[in-house]
Every structure is written in C-alpha cells, then in structure tokens.
Amino acid sequence: MDQLYKGKGDTWPKVLKYSYEKYGDNHRAIRYKHYGIWQPCTWKDYYLSVKYLALGLLSLGFEPGDKVMIIGDNAPQWYYAELAAQANHGVSVGLYSDLTPMEVKYIAENSEARFAVVEDQEQVDKFLQIKNELPLLKKVIYWNYKGLAHYDDSMLMGYREVLQQGKKYEEEHPGLFEGNVDTGKADDVCALVYTSGTTCVAPKGAIHTYRTMRAGADYHLNLDPWYENDNVVPYLPPAWMTEQWFGIGCHLLSASILNFAEGPETQQRDTKEIQPNIVAYGARQWEGQAAMVQARIHGADALKRFAFRVLMPIGYKMADLRYRKEKPNFILRMLYALADLSFFRPLKASLGLSNARICYTTGAMLSPDAFQFYHALNLPLKSLYGTTEGGALTGAKNDDIRFETVGPAHKGTEVKITDKGELIYRQPGVFVGYYKDQGKTAEVLKDGWFYSGDCGFIREDGHIVFVDRVKDLIPLDGGNKLAPQFIESRLRFSPYIKDAWVLSGPNRSYASAIIIINYLNVGRWAGQRRVAYSTFAELSQRQEVQELVKQSIDRINSTLPPGSKIKKYVNLHKEFDPDEGELTRNRKLRRTLLEERYQGLIDAIYAGKTEVTIEARVRSQDGPTRTAKTILNIKSVEGAAL
Numbered sequence: 001m002d003q004l005y006k007g008k009g010d011t012w013p014k015v016l017k018y019s020y021e022k023y024g025d026n027h028r029a030i031r032y033k034h035y036g037i038w039q040p041c042t043w044k045d046y047y048l049s050v051k052y053l054a055l056g057l058l059s060l061g062f063e064p065g066d067k068v069m070i071i072g073d074n075a076p077q078w079y080y081a082e083l084a085a086q087a088n089h090g091v092s093v094g095l096y097s098d099l100t101p102m103e104v105k106y107i108a109e110n111s112e113a114r115f116a117v118v119e120d121q122e123q124v125d126k127f128l129q130i131k132n133e134l135p136l137l138k139k140v141i142y143w144n145y146k147g148l149a150h151y152d153d154s155m156l157m158g159y160r161e162v163l164q165q166g167k168k169y170e171e172e173h174p175g176l177f178e179g180n181v182d183t184g185k186a187d188d189v190c191a192l193v194y195t196s197g198t199t200c201v202a203p204k205g206a207i208h209t210y211r212t213m214r215a216g217a218d219y220h221l222n223l224d225p226w227y228e229n230d231n232v233v234p235y236l237p238p239a240w241m242t243e244q245w246f247g248i249g250c251h252l253l254s255a256s257i258l259n260f261a262e263g264p265e266t267q268q269r270d271t272k273e274i275q276p277n278i279v280a281y282g283a284r285q286w287e288g289q290a291a292m293v294q295a296r297i298h299g300a301d302a303l304k305r306f307a308f309r310v311l312m313p314i315g316y317k318m319a320d321l322r323y324r325k326e327k328p329n330f331i332l333r334m335l336y337a338l339a340d341l342s343f344f345r346p347l348k349a350s351l352g353l354s355n356a357r358i359c360y361t362t363g364a365m366l367s368p369d370a371f372q373f374y375h376a377l378n379l380p381l382k383s384l385y386g387t388t389e390g391g392a393l394t395g396a397k398n399d400d401i402r403f404e405t406v407g408p409a410h411k412g413t414e415v416k417i418t419d420k421g422e423l424i425y426r427q428p429g430v431f432v433g434y435y436k437d438q439g440k441t442a443e444v445l446k447d448g449w450f451y452s453g454d455c456g457f458i459r460e461d462g463h464i465v466f467v468d469r470v471k472d473l474i475p476l477d478g479g480n481k482l483a484p485q486f487i488e489s490r491l492r493f494s495p496y497i498k499d500a501w502v503l504s505g506p507n508r509s510y511a512s513a514i515i516i517i518n519y520l521n522v523g524r525w526a527g528q529r530r531v532a533y534s535t536f537a538e539l540s541q542r543q544e545v546q547e548l549v550k551q552s553i554d555r556i557n558s559t560l561p562p563g564s565k566i567k568k569y570v571n572l573h574k575e576f577d578p579d580e581g582e583l584t585r586n587r588k589l590r591r592t593l594l595e596e597r598y599q600g601l602i603d604a605i606y607a608g609k610t611e612v613t614i615e616a617r618v619r620s621q622d623g624p625t626r627t628a629k630t631i632l633n634i635k636s637v638e639g640a641a642l
Contacts, residue, residue, distance in 0.1 A: 049076070064089035094239030207432040503602060
C-alpha cells in the first residue's frame with residue numbers, strides 16, 4: 001500500500017504538481033457549496049489557484065521564510081493560501097476564525113507574520129483594529145468581498161486582485177513558480193501550528209517541516225488507505241493539527257475529494273448530502289451528535305421511541321460480539337439485518353454516515369457509551385492519539401478496535417512510560433521545536449523523545465490506554481487516582497449535558513461536578529412538560545432540570561468506584577466561553593483559569609452550602625463588561641454518601 005503514495009514528491013507543492021500533471025481537468029480535487037449549489041474544482045483548478053496566489057504574493061514583496069497567517073472558516077482558499085506560501089519557500093500560520101483581535105495580535109507578533117489571508121469583513125476588522133501594533137504586517141488579503149466595498153485602507157487587498165497580479169507577474173517571470181516548487185526540500189519548515197493553550201499560558205508555535213508533516217499523513221494512510229474517489233468533508237480548518245494530516249497531507253497524497261460546506265451553520269446538512277467516506281471529528285462532536293439523536297428520539301412519536309428501545313439493544317449485542325470477536329447466531333444475524341434496514345441505515349443517512357468507511361475520533365477522550373452507540377450502528381469508529389508537537393502516535397485496524405484504548409503505536413514509533421506514568425515517544429513526525437522558545441522546547445523534547453504530559457499505560461496486547469493529563473489526575477485515598485476527563489466524557493453523552501467539569505483533590509474529600517446544560521435539548525424537554533423559564537440561568541436552576549441532570553449523574557455513578565463517585569453538583573448559569581478564556585478554541589477546558597474564576601463556587605461546594613451567590617461577568621459585543629448576581633443551587637447526590 002505504501003507504493004500508492006510514494007514517488008509524488010517530498011513537499012506538498014510537489015505533490016500538488018504531481019496530481020495536476022496526472023489528472024489535469026479529468027478528476028475533481030475539491031467541491032464547495034455556493035448559494036446552495038455544489039461547485040466542482042479539478043486538480044488543474046487547484047494547481048492554478050495556488051500558482052497565481054503564490055505569484056501574486058511574490059509581486060507584493062513576499063520573500064523566502066515569510067509567514068502567512070490564514071484565518072477563516074473552512075474554504076478552498078484556506079488550503080490554496082497554505083500551499084501558495086509553501087510554494088514560495090514560506091511558512092503557513094493557521095488561526096481559528098473565532099480568535100479575538102488580541103489573540104490574533106499575539107500570534108501575529110510571535111510568528112513575525114508579514115502577510116495575512118483572511119475570509120471576510122469580520123476578520124478584516126480584527127486586523128484593522130490592531131494594525132498599528134503590527135509593524136511587520138504588510139498586506140491583508142480577503143477572499144469574501146461582502147461588506148468591504150468601501151474599505152480603502154492601503155493594507156487591504158482583494159483575493160481576486162492578487163490572482164490577477166500573479167498572472168501578470170508570471171508574464172514577467174516565466175517559470176519562477178515551477179522553479180520554486182522544484183527546489184523545495186523535505187526538511188524545509190512549512191508550517192507553524194499553534195497549540196490550544198489548555199494551561200492558560202500563551203499558545204506556542206510548533207515548528208513543522210514537510211518531513212514531520214508527511215510522517216503523520218503516511219501513518220494514517222498506512223492504517224486506513226484513502227482512494228481518489230473518496231469524499232471528505234473537513235469540519236475544522238488546518239489550524240487544527242489533525243486537519244494538517246488529513247485535509248492537506250492525506251488528501252494530496254491520495255488525490256481524494258475535499259468537500260466544503262457553505263458555512264458552519266450548514267455543516268450537518270451539507271455533510272448529509274455528500275455522505276463522506278472518511279469522517280474525522282473531535283470527541284465532543286461525536287458525543288454531541290449522539291446526544292442529538294437521543295434528544296430527537298425522546299421528542300419523537302411513540303412508534304419511533306418504541307423502535308429505538310427495541311432495536312438498539314440488538315445493535316449493542318452485535319457490537320459486543322464483534323468486540324469479543326465472536327460470531328453471532330443465525331437468529332441474531334436476522335434480527336440485526338432487520339434492524340439495520342429499518343432503523344440503523346436511515347439513522348446513519350440522517351447523520352451523513354451512510355458511506356463512512358473510516359471514522360476517527362481525536363482531540364479528547366470519547367466516552368464508552370458513545371463508542372458503543374456508533375458501533376451498534378456498525379460504524380468502525382476508532383480513537384487516534386497524536387499531538388501538535390509529537391505527531392501521530394496510535395491507531396488500530398478495524399478488526400482490532402478496543403473502546404478503552406487509543407490503539408497500538410504506529411509501526412516505526414518508539415513509546416515508553418516514565419516512572420511518573422507519563423507517555424513519551426519519538427518518531428519521524430516529532431516537531432522541530434517551539435518557535436522562538438528554546439526553553440519550552442527543552443522541557444518537552446529530550447534526546448529526540450517527546451514528553452507528552454499525558455498519563456497512560458501500555459497493555460500486554462500493545463494497545464495504549466490514555467488516562468488523562470498528568471497534572472489533571474487527582475489523588476484519592478488508597479493510592480488510586482481520579483481521571484476527570486473519563487467522567488466528563490461520560491456525562492457529555494447525556495443529551496441534556498453539553499459540558500462538565502469534575503472537581504476533587506487533596507483538600508476536597510469527594511468528587512463534585514459543575515454542569516453546563518444543553519440549552520436546546522433541555523429547553524425542548526422543558527417545553528414538553530410545561531416547565532416555565534425565560535433565560536439560560538433560570539432554566540438551569542429549575543428543580544425539574546436539576547433532577548433531570550441528577551439522573552445522568554446517577555447513571556455514571558453506578559459504574560464508578562466509591563472514591564470517584566460524584567457527590568455534589570451545580571448547574572452553571574451559563575455556558576463556558578472560549579472568548580472568556582474558559583475553553584480553548586477546540587473546546588477543551590482551561591482548568592487553571594476555571595479554578596481561579598469559580599473559586600467562590602468551589603469553596604461553597606466543599607463548605608457544605610446549599611446555594612451560592614455568584615457574580616457573573618457579562619461582556620457585550622463592543623467590549624465593556626458588567627456583573628450580574630445569580631443564585632446557584634448546590635445539590636447532593638443521594639446514594640453517594642459524603
């Protein structure tokens with residue numbers, strides 16, 4: 001299988017050129033939806049878009065080693081901009097579209113970016129707000145023109161105008177682009193990928209070369225081959241390391257088809273139309289999707305609820321037998337065939353998963369409940385483990401999936417567990433170092449070994465079990481440790497819980513949970529039962545809703561050892577907000593900041609209080625903040641004695 005992907009070049013622009021020369025106008029590379037219609041883009045279109053954007057950048061003064069920031073929702077232009085920068089011997093710097101101006105400023109300064117390619121007016125406005133503090137920034141190029149007709153700042157330039165300059169520049173410099181592509185080397189730095197910043201320190205730019213990026217793509221293609229007619233619908237842009245491996249690397253090497261939704265709000269509907277073959281979501285998206293199905297079933301008519309109660313156990317039984325590698329009897333096979341035809345297939349189609357041959361979950365732990373749900377539908381969902389700095393590490397073959405593991409290490413990697421239980425590894429995909437931060441680099445990179453900061457262990461069968469971040473493990477009486485992520489992921493499987501934060505620790509004699517309700521699903525539930533409310537805060541504190549949340553906690557508690565059971569919980573009055581720094585941009589909890597911000601609430605929980613008045617900080621769109629007092633109820637869980 002390796003031979004399918006070899007010989008195409010050792011840089012991404014070379015691989016793009018290979019596909020252009022092989023397929024030209026005869027094969028789709030990309031589809032994107034515009035005004036409700038899917039627009040095709042061939043490999044020739046892809047190549048020429050990159051070529052003229054690269055030449056346009058050169059005409060604007062782009063020099064080798066320059067950094068290009070790219071910010072916006074997923075779109076073809078995101079990928080064109082990355083490859084254009086790389087074709088010019090430059091470096092791409094990806095940013096999430098919901099970063100604040102100050103967050104953009106920090107990355108712009110840290111990366112020393114001279115160019116930015118952005119999506120729309122919203123992103124342009126961020127740069128105009130901070131441009132006077134960014135003396136190195138030369139041009140901001142936007143690809144969506146809506147609302148920008150009357151902007152006359154000399155720093156701004158439209159995407160189409162840059163392409164036109166690129167075509168003119170080629171007339172004056174024939175062969176320049178092709179020469180630049182041909183002279184690229186595997187060990188050239190091609191991307192700075194910024195970490196999510198879960199520890200509340202500023203994100204760090206991980207330096208990657210084509211060689212380190214290629215290693216991650218090759219590992220995944222060897223695990224599960226991609227083919228040229230495979231459809232992929234990326235849900236996050238390549239600011240996310242996983243999308244660097246999949247949307248850039250695996251896509252280019254396999255010549256598969258990338259499909260871009262019209263916008264974030266149409267992602268689910270557009271995915272349903274495409275029915276992709278390869279699906280890679282973060283754990284929270286898989287859990288949210290499963291919770292959505294359950295919520296829909298709860299609100300469905302009696303016949304659908306009956307079908308769900310009767311047929312899902314058949315799927316669970318088949319999944320369990322596949323897991324144990326046992327053959328089902330004839331009766332079970334017939335029952336499953338009936339369930340599949342009448343219920344599972346339509347359900348998968350509604351989720352855009354009818355053709356899903358490869359299903360990955362990444363970024364955080366996925367609850368066993370969610371795993372069992374998808375495997376009951378006969379979807380080969382598996383966990384992968386990798387990091388921005390350390391590269392891709394694990395993945396299981398479809399016949400060797402284990403719910404509780406992230407799979408065995410890829411061939412060619414070395415893995416060890418330190419005396420402290422920390423997972424360390426080395427392989428060709430490990431990053432070069434942090435940009436302009438040798439001190440932090442030395443902390444995590446020692447003799448080629450990447451120190452992940454994650455706790456785990458290696459089973460006898462070679463599978464690796466991820467437990468939690470080492471610093472987040474909570475010691476319990478008897479020498480055991482509580483892993484918050486495991487409990488949090490199981491709580492999020494509930495259709496009524498959007499997020500959860502589990503607390504315990506040396507001066508906290510029991511585990512408690514701060515719950516974020518799923519406002520949409522709980523609101524629907526409340527409406528069906530005529531539970532009155534007017535705001536998120538009011539709904540979260542209703543007695544009926546607190547009892548609803550307790551039912552989910554009781555279900556999780558029944559599976560936990562005594563020291564890990566949740567004994568108190570609070571429904572928070574608001575959602576955790578990445579703009580407030582409470583979550584990272586890929587929706588991981590920033591525990592250190594949360595501890596500081598909600599210290600009063602935590603103290604009240606462990607002081608035995610039944611309610612606490614909290615001052616909620618509310619920030620308006622124009623920047624100023626105000627405070628509002630809210631009373632939160634602290635509830636005990638019966639049967640989990642203190």
